[in-house]
Amino acid sequence: MGKNNDTKQGRFRLIFGPIFMMTFTPVFALTICAGCLRGSLASVLDDVSRSSNDSGSPLVKFFTAIGLAxxxxxxxxxxxxxxxxxxxxxxxxxxxxxxxxxxxxxxxxxxxxxxxxxxxxxxxxxxxxxxxxxxxxxxxxxxxxxxxxxxxxxxxxxxxxxxxxxxxxxxxxxxxxxxxxxxxxxxxxxxxxxxxxxxxxxxxxxxxxxxxxxxxxxxxxxxxxxxxxxxxxxxxxxxxxxxxxxxxxxxxxxxxxxxxxxxxxxxxxxxxxxxxxxxxxxxxxxxxxxxxxxxxxxxxxxLPTLVVAALVVSGLLCVGLNYQADWQKQEVRKSDGRCLIWGEPPKVIRAKYTDENNVEHSQILLVSGWWGISRHFHYIPEILASLIWTLPCLFESGLPYFYVIYLTMLLIDRTDRDDRRCLNKYKSYWKKYTEAVPYKMIPYIY
Known part of the structure; x- marks a missing residue:
């Protein structure tokens, strides 16, 4: 049963998913973009209804309004x-x-x-x-x-x-x-x-x-x-x-x-x-x-001055956290673990893997700092930053918030892809790492 499910999931990802994405996504993205440019999706629909091309079908008018014709x-x-x-x-x-x-x-x-x-x-x-x-x-x-x-x-x-x-x-x-x-x-x-x-x-x-x-x-x-x-x-x-x-x-x-x-x-x-x-x-x-x-x-x-200040401070904090998390991993690998993370020597797992030419290599898996909290902690401040710079739009329309939703879905999918790739690459070392850091992104939740 599990194998059949994997086969169906792989078939969707490799064949049906691409067909769906190539036909649907451009129309959807242009609709979101046109709605934002005109201030609302209702404005786009008004443009369609006021179109002088009376002989055209509503679908053609809509494609024209979003720039697809x-x-x-x-x-x-x-x-x-x-x-x-x-x-x-x-x-x-x-x-x-x-x-x-x-x-x-x-x-x-x-x-x-x-x-x-x-x-x-x-x-x-x-x-x-x-x-x-x-x-x-x-x-x-x-x-x-x-x-x-x-x-x-x-x-x-x-x-x-x-x-x-x-x-x-x-x-x-x-x-x-x-x-x-x-x-x-x-x-x-x-x-x-x-x-x-x-x-x-x-x-x-x-x-x-x-x-x-x-x-x-x-x-x-x-x-x-x-x-x-x-x-x-x-x-x-x-x-x-x-x-x-x-x-x-x-x-x-x-x-x-x-x-x-x-x-x-x-x-x-x-x-x-x-x-x-x-x-x-x-x-x-x-x-x-x-x-x-x-x-x-x-x-x-x-916006009130205090709201602007709160958004700027929290947004910069998220950008800084996102950068620091990436920097920690790069610094540990660059120095071969001879550095300090949060004032202490980093905890690492020295994983080994074999490439396609059957040559063995080694890689450091960081278990300290932000990487000891979750395996993809750096995605949390990235998502929060995108939410914070969207909040000035307030809540009259959901159009500008689509990027936040899309980014969240993208990064969740990426955590799953990266976990599968790392398990295939590092094998028992990755299992050891997931035991040390059990959460993919959000501690105690995911």
Whole structure:
């Protein structure tokens, strides 16, 4: 019975799940995004009802309202997309920074450019200077054209993933994103889950480009554009918008400061580069992650000073805890356990594992600090931070809170995936670790 359940679960995850996600998720994400941009989902439905295209079906009108009926995309959106991608490739290549080898479960070892924080400040400052100071383009350009830009990103990501699915590679990389090492999979699975863990294109590590320098880098620019749009409409930036944006900027500053650490996460080390990762970062991140700022453009709130202070302090605390938890694990492994965690030598389990070439390796599993509380404690402050920077939206609509819900579901799924992967990798050592740290995320609950 258990084996049949595992087979059904694997079949859903590998086949039916991808089909459902590829057909449903773009429509849903664009609906959430359009609702936030217009201030409410009711405004989107009003646009549909007032559509002058009387001969069209309600479904066509709805697709038009959420930006899903644009053909090949607008020239303005393509220009923005191409300029942004080109500028990020130039910044990634030319801004000074070191190089650091990534970690791989199999196949080629990637080498990443470590100039994330400098690139983040250069990109955001450059956007403000070029738009507001020098007037080369309106600062509201991303907000005003976001649905069109997302449609272009949809087209570009699909083309990219198709190319990754069929291109020839010198050595297939199995990874663990599909929970399977079988390379004889259909084109659908190659397209959705990907074939390579660390594809390199023209000297660029592709997942660093799509995950970090596209998805995570366009997020702050959209927020800047949202603030500019609120100023254009009302003549001021509300303290609710300023609070939400400040906390998200703090989180993104932490992310790019820690970018080399992100290269050692499940996304980068084990998930293949396919629709799941590349489309998610190129389309889903800019459509959903900045949703609180998008919503606040047309729904400004004036928050009491004490509320703003409480949100800022608690939000920064969560961002700091998230960073410290990741730092603890990296510091212990970097120093081979010769460091202090909370003023004491760390408690560790020195696990051994065998790679695909039957070569034995060792790895430190940290049982001290935040990692002694739960196996994925660092996800708790990340979820709480996203909730805190959404609270300035108040509670008239659930639209801006979708990101919090989605992030919670994503990280719960990731804890399960990571546990299965670690059990398969470390075997008895992982069982010993789970006995020492019995909770996956929330102590005494989960």
């Amino acid at each position: 644009q053909g090949l995309g607008s020239p303005t959106a393509w220009t923005i997309f191409v300029v942004f991608v080109a500028s990020q490739l130039i910044v990634l290549k030319c801004v000074p920074g070191g190089e650091e080898e990534g970690v791989t479960a199999t196949g080629r070892t990637p080498v990443y450019k470590t100039n994330g924080l400098a690139s983040f400040f250069l990109t955001t400052t450059g956007y403000v200077l070029l738009s507001i100071v020098f007037g080369l383009f309106p600062a509201t350009i991303l907000y005003d054209n976001l649905l069109e830009i997302l449609w272009v990103a949809e087209i570009a990501s699909i083309v990219l993933c198709l190319w990754l699915a069929v291109r020839k590679t010198s050595k297939p990389q199995t990874g663990t994103g599909t929970e399977s090492a079988n390379e004889q999979i259909s084109l659908l699975l190659k397209f959705y889950w990907g074939r390579e863990v660390h594809p390199s294109v023209m000297g660029f590590e592709l997942k660093q480009v799509t995950n970090c320098r596209f998805g995570m880098m366009i997020w702050p620019l959209i927020m800047i554009s949202c603030m500019a749009k609120q100023w254009e409409i009302y003549g001021y930036i509300s303290n609710s918008m300023a609070t939400a944006a400040f906390l998200q900027f703090a989180y993104l500053t932490k992310f790019f400061h820690w970018e080399s650490g992100y290269m050692r996460t499940l996304d980068m080390m084990h998930d293949r580069a396919g629709y799941y990762i590349c489309w998610g970062c190129m389309f889903y991140v800019p459509s959903i992650y900045p949703s609180p700022a998008m919503y606040l453009v047309r729904n400004p709130n004036s």
